[in-house]
Amino acid sequence: MDPQLERQVETIRNLVDSYMSIINKCIRDLIPKTIMHLMVNNVKDFINSELLAQLYSSEDQNTLMEESAEQAQRRDEMLRMYQALKEALVIISDINTATTFTPAPPPVDDSWIQHTRRRPPPAVPGRPS
Secondary structure: OOHHHHHHHHHHHHHHHHHHHHHHHHHHHHHHHHHHHHHHHHHHHHHHHHHHHHHHHOOOHHHHHOOOHHHHHHHHHHHHHHHHHHHHHHHHHHHHHHOOOOOOOOOOOOOOOOOOOOOOOOOOOOOOO
16 A cells, blocks of 8 residues: 555544544533433423422412411521510610729829839948949
């Protein structure tokens, strides 16, 4: 075979391999996205057609909006806690307004006290001072 033809064949083979690897990567990226898209759309259609129809066909729709006993108990507990905290804030604000601040007295003037100084030790004869 002609060496130039072999190089061209090898170049085309490399290009095709590169192209196929790009296509393979794109397909691997798109498959999970497509599956999720189809699943989400199917679930959305099921909810719209089946579940909502069942929900609206129930006799008493007002019972669907009623508060459960657990939620009512929790709401009452939160309201009691709110009232208790409100009362605590009132008590704290009363304490803050009833408390007075007395500034510290000025420093004492002790200039009239005679401070005794230490005398230097007596000079020893024969020693220079």
